[in-house]
Each structure stands twice: as C-alpha cells, then as structure tokens.
Amino acid sequence: METLAIINATSVNEFATRPLAGGPSALARAETLARSVAGGNILVLASSPLPDTGLPTVLKPSWSMHDVLSEAAAFASSKPESDTVLYLQGDAPFVDAALTDTLLELHRRYRAEYTFADGYPPGFAPELLAVKTLPNLVGLAAKHDVPVDRDGLFAVIQKDINSYDIETHLSPVDLRAYRFSPVCDSKRNALSAERLWNLGARSAADAVRLLPVHPELLRTVPAFMWVQVAEGCPQACSYCPYPMMVGDPRSLSGVMPTDRFERLMADAEALCDDLVVDVSLWGEPSLHPDFQKIADSVMARPRFTLIVETSGVGWPAGAAEAVAKKAGARVQWIVSLDDEDDAGYRSLRGERRDEAIAFADRMIGVSPGNVHVQAVRMRDNEPRLESFYRGWKKRGDKVIVQKYDSFAGCLPDRTVAELSPLDRLPCRHLARDIAVLIDGRVPNCKHCLVRGADSRLEYAGSAGNAFDDGLETTWNRMGAWYERHLASDYPEPCGRCDEYHTFNA
Numbered sequence: 001m002e003t004l005a006i007i008n009a010t011s012v013n014e015f016a017t018r019p020l021a022g023g024p025s026a027l028a029r030a031e032t033l034a035r036s037v038a039g040g041n042i043l044v045l046a047s048s049p050l051p052d053t054g055l056p057t058v059l060k061p062s063w064s065m066h067d068v069l070s071e072a073a074a075f076a077s078s079k080p081e082s083d084t085v086l087y088l089q090g091d092a093p094f095v096d097a098a099l100t101d102t103l104l105e106l107h108r109r110y111r112a113e114y115t116f117a118d119g120y121p122p123g124f125a126p127e128l129l130a131v132k133t134l135p136n137l138v139g140l141a142a143k144h145d146v147p148v149d150r151d152g153l154f155a156v157i158q159k160d161i162n163s164y165d166i167e168t169h170l171s172p173v174d175l176r177a178y179r180f181s182p183v184c185d186s187k188r189n190a191l192s193a194e195r196l197w198n199l200g201a202r203s204a205a206d207a208v209r210l211l212p213v214h215p216e217l218l219r220t221v222p223a224f225m226w227v228q229v230a231e232g233c234p235q236a237c238s239y240c241p242y243p244m245m246v247g248d249p250r251s252l253s254g255v256m257p258t259d260r261f262e263r264l265m266a267d268a269e270a271l272c273d274d275l276v277v278d279v280s281l282w283g284e285p286s287l288h289p290d291f292q293k294i295a296d297s298v299m300a301r302p303r304f305t306l307i308v309e310t311s312g313v314g315w316p317a318g319a320a321e322a323v324a325k326k327a328g329a330r331v332q333w334i335v336s337l338d339d340e341d342d343a344g345y346r347s348l349r350g351e352r353r354d355e356a357i358a359f360a361d362r363m364i365g366v367s368p369g370n371v372h373v374q375a376v377r378m379r380d381n382e383p384r385l386e387s388f389y390r391g392w393k394k395r396g397d398k399v400i401v402q403k404y405d406s407f408a409g410c411l412p413d414r415t416v417a418e419l420s421p422l423d424r425l426p427c428r429h430l431a432r433d434i435a436v437l438i439d440g441r442v443p444n445c446k447h448c449l450v451r452g453a454d455s456r457l458e459y460a461g462s463a464g465n466a467f468d469d470g471l472e473t474t475w476n477r478m479g480a481w482y483e484r485h486l487a488s489d490y491p492e493p494c495g496r497c498d499e500y501h502t503f504n505a
C-alpha cells in the first residue's frame with residue numbers, strides 16, 4: 001500500500017522558507033522527509049506561492065480544516081493504491097524519520113484511523129490518517145468551523161473522538177510542560193529551532209536528551225510585554241500591591257505619551273516580530289485620554305495582539321466599544337470583577353460595581369468571544385467563586401479564575417490552593433515577559449517587589465530604561481537573573497515567589 005503526504009503550508013511565513021542554521025529551510029526539510037516516505041505522492045497546501053518547491057500545490061487565499069481535509073480526500077481518491085496519509089506542517093524542520101517509521105508501523109499494525117505522537121515538542125512527528133477515514137472526517141469538519149492551526153486536525157477528530165480508532169506513541173519523557181516550540185512560525189520559535197539544531201539535535205530522541213538539561217533554550221525574545229500606560233486607578237483594591245507602591249492611585253493622573261508608546265511598539269516589533277502586549281501593568285487603561293491611539297499603535301503591527309485588563313470603571317462613553325469594533329479578536333478584554341455579591345466586591349475592589357458589570361455586559365455584546373470576566377481566587381471570595389463562574393458562563397463569554405499572587409510575601413497569604421510544581425523551574429516570566437513602567441523603567445519582572453526603607457513596596461532592581469537604554473539592551477540585562485535561576489541561585493525576592501511556574505499567553 002502507498003503512503004501519501006500532505007504538507008500544510010497554509011500559514012507559513014518567511015521564517016519557514018529562509019535557511020535554518022545555515023542549511024535548508026524548515027519547509028525544504030519537511031519536503032525532504034515527505035519524499036523519503038511518500039516518494040512523489042506529495043501535495044502541498046498553501047495560501048500564496050512558495051519558493052523553490054516543484055511539488056503540486058493547491059493555492060487558496062484562506063483555509064479551514066474542512067478545506068484541508070477535502071483536498072486530502074480528493075488527492076487520496078486519485079491514488080487508489082494509497083492507504084495512509086502523512087500530515088505534515090510546512091514550518092517544522094525537525095520531523096523525525098525514525099519516529100515517522102514507528103508511527104507508520106503502529107498505524108498499520110493496529111489498522112488505526114488516526115495516529116499521533118504525544119509528549120514531544122511540536123514538529124517532531126507527523127500525524128497519520130487512514131485514507132478510508134477521510135470522507136467521514138470531511139463530513140465532520142463541515143459541521144464545525146475549525147481553524148487551520150497546528151492542532152487543527154486533532155481538533156476536528158475531538159469533535160467525535162469516540163468514533164475513531166486512535167493510536168498514540170508516547171515520548172519516553174513528557175516534554176509538554178516546557179512549552180518549547182522549535183518550529184519556524186515566528187522569530188522566537190525559529191531562534192529556538194536554530195539553537196536546538198546548534199546543540200546537535202537531529203531527532204526526537206535528541207530533544208528528549210537535550211531539552212531537560214538546556215533550559216536556556218527557553219529564553220529567546222520576549223513573548224509578552226506588560227506596559228503601564230496610566231498611573232491612576234479609580235479603585236484601590238485590597239489585594240493589589242500598587243497602592244503600597246505609590247499611595248492612593250485614585251489621586252494619580254500621569255499617562256504614557258502616545259508618541260513614546262508608539263516608539264516602544266516599534267522597538268518591540270524590531271526585537272520580537274510578534275508579541276502580546278498587555279497595557280495594564282499598573283493603573284487603569286480607561287484613564288488614558290487617548291486610548292484609541294494606544295490601541296492603534298499595537299494594531300498597526302499585524303503580528304501583535306493586545307490585552308486590556310480593566311476594572312470596567314472609568315471608560316468614556318463609547319471609547320472601549322470603538323476599539324473593540326475596529327480590532328475584533330486582536331484585542332482581548334479582561335474585566336476584573338472578583339466577586340459575586342455587592343459586599344464582597346466592595347471589600348475587595350471598592351465602589352462602582354454596577355458600572356463595572358454594565359461595562360462587561362456591554363463589551364460581551366460588542367465583541368463576543370473576546371471578553372473574559374476575571375476573579376482572582378483567594379480566601380475572601382472562595383465561598384462565592386463557583387456561583388460567580390457559573391453566572392458569568394451563562395452570560396455567554398469566558399471566565400478566568402486567576403491565581404492569587406502575594407508578590408513574594410509582600411501581601412498577606414490569601415492563597416486557597418497550593419499549585420507550585422514539586423521541582424522548581426527557572427522562572428517562566430524571566431524567559432518570556434518584559435514589563436515597562438510609565439517612565440520607561442524595566443524591572444527584572446512584574447512580580448519582583450520588596451519592601452523599601454520607607455516601608456513602601458518597590459522593585460528589587462531594574463534592568464534599565466527602555467526609552468533611554470533601548471528595549472533589546474534591557475531584555476539582555478534581564479538575562480542575568482535568568483542565568484541565576486538556571487543555576488538555582490535565586491535573587492531576592494525570587495526565592496519567596498510562587499509565580500515562577502505561571503505563564504502569560
């Protein structure tokens with residue numbers, strides 16, 4: 001029986017088609033693997049013409065998983081001797097020939113309909129489909145709007161998972177917790193792939209051997225940027241350290257000038273290429289008088305997305321709605337409500353609960369699917385949290401229950417559940433996040449607060465100033481703290497902090 005290969009290159013960008021580590025591109029490497037298994041029985045799916053591929057290619061400007069599976073089914077029906085489809089991603093440079101053989105053997109021995117490998121980082125193994133299952137999957141995909149992302153095929157199968165015979169090959173070490181992604185879909189991940197290659201990795205077994213002993217691979221360029229765009233806040237929440245840093249934030253009024261923010265975004269684009277920007281480091285974004293311009297600076301970068309964490313209080317009429325209508329899913333709104341009842345809300349956040357709830361309801365209507373109502377889980381609201389969750393779920397949007405942060409013991413311990421892993425990891429935030437205060441200062445991380453001489457809270461050291469020293473310089477300086485974490489030598493206050501395992505975007 002013949003094996004076919006489908007290379008999904010529908011979302012590839014320049015990082016997949018440029019040389020990797022002085023050798024072929026990720027796309028060329030995926031093609032080589034496909035040829036070694038499927039000979040000439042290869043079909044490429046793409047959204048625009050691809051360089052240097054002589055393979056048959058189906059071009060469509062936009063794709064759904066239904067389109068992908070329909071093309072796979074049509075291709076398979078033109079090859080009556082075929083029994084198996086190898087489904088590859090066009091940006092994955094590390095697809096392992098030996099692991100592919102293992103999966104093929106498993107797939108055919110057990111006459112599986114879908115076979116995949118689990119526990120490896122993305123990009124080391126293809127997914128396998130039985131040709132006879134394709135018409136059924138096309139029908140299933142037609143009933144569900146599944147986007148063509150890396151997990152798109154599994155997402156379709158999940159819609160009716162009990163109907164399929166599925167085989168899984170497990171990695172000897174579960175590497176998923178590293179969230180390491182050596183695929184060439186972004187500058188960050190292409191750097192990860194290149195560094196892994198330069199360490200000598202050529203196979204999935206190499207990744208299993210190398211990744212646990214090289215956690216420096218996890219730090220490349222920032223993935224998440226906190227920015228403080230406003231000093232003031234209409235509330236002084238009882239579990240927030242900000243009032244202990246600056247006094248009553250209700251009396252503050254400074255904002256980041258929009259031209260400075262624009263320059264910061266330009267620097268961030270040059271450094272990171274893609275980025276999640278959260279404009280709610282401290283202070284309330286609703287108090288920025290030109291918030292539309294702040295949002296526009298983020299939206300002007302097509303690979304940036306914006307997160308607005310807000311109390312839902314203080315927004316000028318129509319301002320947030322205008323941003324949401326213009327940007328759609330590229331802006332995610334997090335409305336902090338924290339408690340189900342009025343008394344609980346007042347003791348945690350203060351007044352104006354009705355305004356906050358009305359804001360959340362309004363935004364759910366304006367930008368459905370992009371609004372998240374949030375509660376920080378702590379002893380104070382624990383008895384009412386389930387009903388908070390169920391109530392907002394019924395209103396049709398997303399609910400975030402966030403871990404309580406005592407900021408390395410600066411605030412009282414109000415934790416409900418201990419979530420820390422048994423073995424301490426180098427801090428995720430040092431590997432992925434950068435925080436920029438209103439005056440450009442870059443603390444080593446958002447969470448690293450200590451008590452100063454006048455008993456106010458302050459940051460434990462600074463990596464410099466993003467406006468004066470440049471973003472890349474400050475990011476590189478932050479690496480010194482990460483180096484210490486790699487050596488299990490934790491700077492003050494990291495030894496007391498339990499945020500190291502949490503993850504933003």
Ligand code: SF4
Nearest residue numbers: 427445447448494497
């Ligand atoms: S351990 Fe805590 S304080 Fe230290 S860098 Fe990570 S998040 Fe910040």
